[in-house]
Amino acid sequence: MSQIVELKRKPRKAKCPICARPPLAALAPFCSKRCKDEDLRRWLDGGYRIPTDEGPDGPEAPDVP
Ligand SMILES: [Zn+2]
Numbered sequence: 001m002s003q004i005v006e007l008k009r010k011p012r013k014a015k016c017p018i019c020a021r022p023p024l025a026a027l028a029p030f031c032s033k034r035c036k037d038e039d040l041r042r043w044l045d046g047g048y049r050i051p052t053d054e055g056p057d058g059p060e061a062p063d064v065p
Pocket of ligand 1: 016
């Protein structure tokens with residue numbers, strides 16, 4: 001008795017990460033330029049921060065003689 005595992009997996013249903021609509025091939029995975037821009041904006045907003053120097057409480061104290 002052999003169990004045949006279904007290997008035929010349907011391709012992942014791609015969805016626009018912004019609005020979950022089917023994406024446009026040209027703009028995949030986004031459905032529109034607007035969503036693409038929105039995603040970029042979100043990414044920039046949340047993840048991209050200009051790194052400053054060490055925090056205010058750095059491990060090294062430059063004041064020490
Ligand atoms: Zn979209």
